[in-house]
Amino acid sequence: MADILFFIFAAVAxxxxxxxxxxxxxxxxLLFMIACLASTAGIFxxxxxxxxxxxxIIVYAxxxxxxxxxxxxxxxxxxxxxxxxxxxxxMLVGFGVTGAMxxxxxxxxxxxxxxxxxxxxxGDAIDxxxxxxxxxxxxxxxxxxxxxxxFELTGILLLVAIVGAIVLSKKAS
Amino acid sequence: MxxxxxxxxxxxxxxxxxxxxxxxxxxxxFLCIELQxxxxxxTFVALSRYHGIEGQxxxxxxxxxxAAEAAVGLAIIISIFRHYQTVxxxxxxxxxx
Numbered sequence: 051m052a053d054i055l056f057f058i059f060a061a062v063a064x065x066x067x068x069x070x071x072x073x074x075x076x077x078x079x080l081l082f083m084i085a086c087l088a089s090t091a092g093i094f095x096x097x098x099x100x101x102x103x104x105x106x107i108i109v110y111a112x113x114x115x116x117x118x119x120x121x122x123x124x125x126x127x128x129x130x131x132x133x134x135x136x137x138x139x140x141m142l143v144g145f146g147v148t149g150a151m152x153x154x155x156x157x158x159x160x161x162x163x164x165x166x167x168x169x170x171x172x173g174d175a176i177d178x179x180x181x182x183x184x185x186x187x188x189x190x191x192x193x194x195x196x197x198x199x200x201f202e203l204t205g206i207l208l209l210v211a212i213v214g215a216i217v218l219s220k221k222a223s
Numbered sequence: 224m225x226x227x228x229x230x231x232x233x234x235x236x237x238x239x240x241x242x243x244x245x246x247x248x249x250x251x252x253f254l255c256i257e258l259q260x261x262x263x264x265x266t267f268v269a270l271s272r273y274h275g276i277e278g279q280x281x282x283x284x285x286x287x288x289x290a291a292e293a294a295v296g297l298a299i300i301i302s303i304f305r306h307y308q309t310v311x312x313x314x315x316x317x318x319x320x
Contacts (some may be wrong), residue, residue, distance in 0.1 A: 065236060086235070118293070134248045162229075164246075189283065218295065
């Protein structure tokens with residue numbers, strides 16, 4: 051059952067990713083992107099990362115994608131259907147680079163992943179912790195003890211991003 | 224399911240790279256960068272199932288950085304659009320040699 055679900059989610063994710071690249075209108079690309087993100091969230095659930103699946107839907111597919119959509123609407127690009135895919139040499143270079151990269155990644159990850167899966171046995175490193183602390187606690191525990199300084203730095207990063215976004219998008223007077 | 228997830232992550236990353244290279248619409252190039260971040264997140268989550276919870280924490284940080292990056296990047300796009308009235312990167316040639 052989980053395997054069938056995984057392959058359905060994987061097919062939707064890859065289809066959404068291809069749709070983002072070949073979509074004519076930015077809004078269509080954005081909707082394909084949301085399909086891709088939502089099915090990735092489904093795969094997160096299958097991999098026992100329940101909290102991250104919820105965050106993926108709420109923050110990524112919700113907030114960030116709505117921000118993109120807002121900018122597309124603000125700039126009035128919703129009905130811009132002209133072809134903007136590069137032709138000729140750039141296309142050749144693109145397919146060459148990504149084909150080689152995808153092939154290398156797939157080969158490397160397949161071998162490495164198989165070695166890892168046989169070395170470490172079935173994936174139960176997290177299941178025990180999940181039972182003990184729950185889906186949120188298992189992340190919150192290390193986040194607020196061991197990784198407290200990076201967490202606080204993330205807050206500063208967000209503050210800087212807010213100020214920067216306001217300064218950049220303000221009309222020069 | 225680990226090997227399949229890793230290969231899926233690699234595949235989506237490659238598709239995202241292709242999008243950054245072949246598209247000229249700056250918003251779609253930006254979306255493709257988010258696609259790449261998402262593929263890396265998938266790899267982190269798949270490996271965290273075998274190596275402990277740290278992988279999921281990294282995904283948390285990556286999402287925060289992606290949010291900050293989206294905010295600043297879209298602000299830059301708006302301010303460039305105000306100047307050139309287009310989002311096609313071929314017209315952004317001020318720094319081009």
